[in-house]
Each structure stands twice: as C-alpha cells, then as structure tokens.
Amino acid sequence: MRDLVAGMGYLAKGQKWVARHGRWWGFGMIPALITLAGYIVALVLLSTRADDLAAWATPFADGWGSPWQGLLRGALAAITFGGGLLIALITFTAVTLLVGQPFYESLCEKVDETEGGAPAKPEIPLWRELLISARDSLYVLVRVLAFGILLFGCGFIPVVGQTVVPVxxxxxxxxxxVVELSAVALQRRGVPQAERIRLLRRRLPLALGFGVPLILLFLVPLLTVLAMPGAVAGATLLARDLVPVQEDRDGEEDPAAQEDPAAQESGEHPGGARGGTSHGGGPAFASACPENPYAEPPQVRNPHRGGVEANPYRSAP
Known part of the structure; x- marks a missing residue:
C-alpha cells in the first residue's frame, strides 16, 4: 500500500516540477502536439475513406437491395473507423515517446540536473538512440497486444469478464x-530494457500507483498532451530512486576505517570484512556493495577482488 501511494506521489511530483519550470512544460508538450496533429489528420482521412473501404471490401453486396447493403457497409465503415481510433489510443504514447526522444532526453537531463546527481550522458549517436527507442517501443507494444488478446478472450467469461478483466x-x-516513460531515464543509467521491466515488476505496486492514474488521464487526448511533460518528469524522479547514481569516491579513504584506526591498522573493517593494503603501501579502499545493482558507481579499485567494480550495463569508455 505504501508503494502504491508513493507511485501516485511521483506522478504528482512530476506535474509540480513542470509547473515550477514552465518553459520545460511547453517544451515537453511539443512531441505530443506533433503526434496529436498527425493522428487527427490520419483519422480525418480514414473517416472520409471509410465508406469506400467498406464498399471495396464487400463486392459481393453490390447487388443487394436496400436497406441491407447500406446496413452492412455502414457497420463495416464504423468498425473500420473505430479500429483506427483504438489503434491511435493504444499507440499514441509510444509514438509520442519515439517522436519526442530528443525532447524528453533533454527534459530528463534537466530534471536530473535540478535534483542533483545526474548520470553522465551516454555517448550514443542520435540515430542509434532513435533505433533503440523504436525497438524497445515495438517490444513493449507486442507484449501489450499479447496481454490484450488474452484479456479479450477472458472477457467472455461470465462475471469475471465484466469485473476482473477491465481492472x-x-x-x-x-x-x-511506466516502462515506456521511465525508459529514457533508465537508459541514461545504463539499464537495458529487460532489466528495466524486471526492476519495475519487483516494485509492481509502485509502478501501478504511477501508471494506472496516468492511463485514466490519457483516455482524454487533450489531457495526454498537457500531462505528458509532467509524466516524463515524474518517471525520471521515480527512476532516480530506483537506480540512484553514486558519487565518485575513487581515491578517498574508507570512512569506516577512519572511524576506527585500530581496525585500519589490522586491516579489518567494522563490518567484519577483511582489509588490506594497496600495492603502493596506502590503505586499501573496500567498496561497500551498493543497495541497487543498477546504480552507476564510478570505477572503484577493490583489492579484495583484484579488479575494478563497475556498472555491468554501462559500456566501457
């Protein structure tokens, strides 16, 4: 329950962040406005051509008399337009995120800067970022469609189909x-998509607390445009807590050893881990295991393992 409320809190914090930074709110609406304009044009064209498509798909009804021909083709035209509208609603967010990749990358970076502890920007060309984003969005869309087909089938089960399935x-x-919205922030932290999904699945109430209210808002296209910048900002704040960025501590002495000089001399840390000396004769730094395995710590020399610990999802420079 606490995570559920916390997820709603991130959604509210994201909207408050863009309200405090009005220029970035307007900047973040640009991709949604572009996508909305494109979908409106496509739906208008579909509505004007729906009757022609229905007539083309039913040549066998050319000889039918009134009213049967009109009823059949009118119903097929309505189904065609309704299907296009449904596809638009399902894909709007994914297409907006794809179109807005450069915009939301800048918005995410600004949120990180204002909150402190921003990760280093990955040195990836823009075309490659767009390709990765398109691939990840397609992967998510396929999964959503698979769940949609399953839920559609379950909808025919009495009682369950009218109560459990919609929820x-x-x-x-x-x-x-949430997977889509947090993709930019988590990708900046070097977390691949499969790990992003597992990470959010482990904090399912948190993800649902953020995503379900947003889905209800996104049922209205105009609210989608207005709420999208805050949704990206809130997802960035959520990602910051899921995968915090550790500050560079390379070359510093171990604070635990500083608190206990005797332990430093004996090479034993208060936590019970054995210490040692570096090859240069100075005190060795034994890095504590980070709480989050996906955090992006700087490379820290660990003499107990004889190597360098680094984020396994961040490519080496």
Whole structure:
C-alpha cells in the first residue's frame, strides 16, 4: 500500500516540477502536439475513406437491395473507423515517446540536473538512440497486444469478464506505460530494457500507483498532451530512486576505517570484512556493495577482488 501511494506521489511530483519550470512544460508538450496533429489528420482521412473501404471490401453486396447493403457497409465503415481510433489510443504514447526522444532526453537531463546527481550522458549517436527507442517501443507494444488478446478472450467469461478483466486491463496498460516513460531515464543509467521491466515488476505496486492514474488521464487526448511533460518528469524522479547514481569516491579513504584506526591498522573493517593494503603501501579502499545493482558507481579499485567494480550495463569508455 505504501508503494502504491508513493507511485501516485511521483506522478504528482512530476506535474509540480513542470509547473515550477514552465518553459520545460511547453517544451515537453511539443512531441505530443506533433503526434496529436498527425493522428487527427490520419483519422480525418480514414473517416472520409471509410465508406469506400467498406464498399471495396464487400463486392459481393453490390447487388443487394436496400436497406441491407447500406446496413452492412455502414457497420463495416464504423468498425473500420473505430479500429483506427483504438489503434491511435493504444499507440499514441509510444509514438509520442519515439517522436519526442530528443525532447524528453533533454527534459530528463534537466530534471536530473535540478535534483542533483545526474548520470553522465551516454555517448550514443542520435540515430542509434532513435533505433533503440523504436525497438524497445515495438517490444513493449507486442507484449501489450499479447496481454490484450488474452484479456479479450477472458472477457467472455461470465462475471469475471465484466469485473476482473477491465481492472486487469488498466493495470497491464499502466505498468507498460511506466516502462515506456521511465525508459529514457533508465537508459541514461545504463539499464537495458529487460532489466528495466524486471526492476519495475519487483516494485509492481509502485509502478501501478504511477501508471494506472496516468492511463485514466490519457483516455482524454487533450489531457495526454498537457500531462505528458509532467509524466516524463515524474518517471525520471521515480527512476532516480530506483537506480540512484553514486558519487565518485575513487581515491578517498574508507570512512569506516577512519572511524576506527585500530581496525585500519589490522586491516579489518567494522563490518567484519577483511582489509588490506594497496600495492603502493596506502590503505586499501573496500567498496561497500551498493543497495541497487543498477546504480552507476564510478570505477572503484577493490583489492579484495583484484579488479575494478563497475556498472555491468554501462559500456566501457
């Protein structure tokens, strides 16, 4: 329950952040406005051509009399437009994130800067970032469609289909929406998509608390445009707590050893780990195991392991 409330809190914090930084709120709306304009044009064209498509798909009804021909083709035209509208609603967020990759990268970086502890920007060309984003979005979309087909089948089960299935549908959509929105921030922290999904799945109430209310807001296209910058900012704040960035401590003495000089001389830390000396004769630094395995610590020399510990998801420079 605490994580559920915390997820809602991140959503509110993101909206408050863009409210305090009005220029970035307007900047973050640009991709959603571009996507919305494109979808409106596509839906208008579809509505004007739906009757022609219905007539093309039903040549066998050319000889039918009134009203049967009109009923069949009118129903097929309505289904065609409704299907296009449904596809638009399902794909709007993914397409907006793909179009807005450079915009949301800058927004995410600004949130990190204002909150402190920003990770180093990955040295990846823009075209490669877009390619990775498109691949990840397609992967998420396929999963959402798979769950959608399963839930659609379960919808025919009496009682369950009218109660449990709609709730499950909102939860699935909300979870994968958080996966999409946090992708930019977690990718900046070197976490690949499969690990991002597992990370959010382990904190499922947190993800649902953020994503489900946002799905309800996104049912209204205009609210999607207005809320998208705050949603990206909130997802960045959520990602910061899931995968915190550790400050560089390379070359510093171990604080635990400083507190206990006797332990430093004997090479034993208060936590019970054995210490040692570096090859240069100075005190060795035994790095504590970070709470989050996906945090991006600087490379820290650990003499007990004889190597360098680093984020396994961040490519070496």
């Amino acid at each position: 499950a549908g909102f939860c699935v959509s909300g979870f994968f929406l």
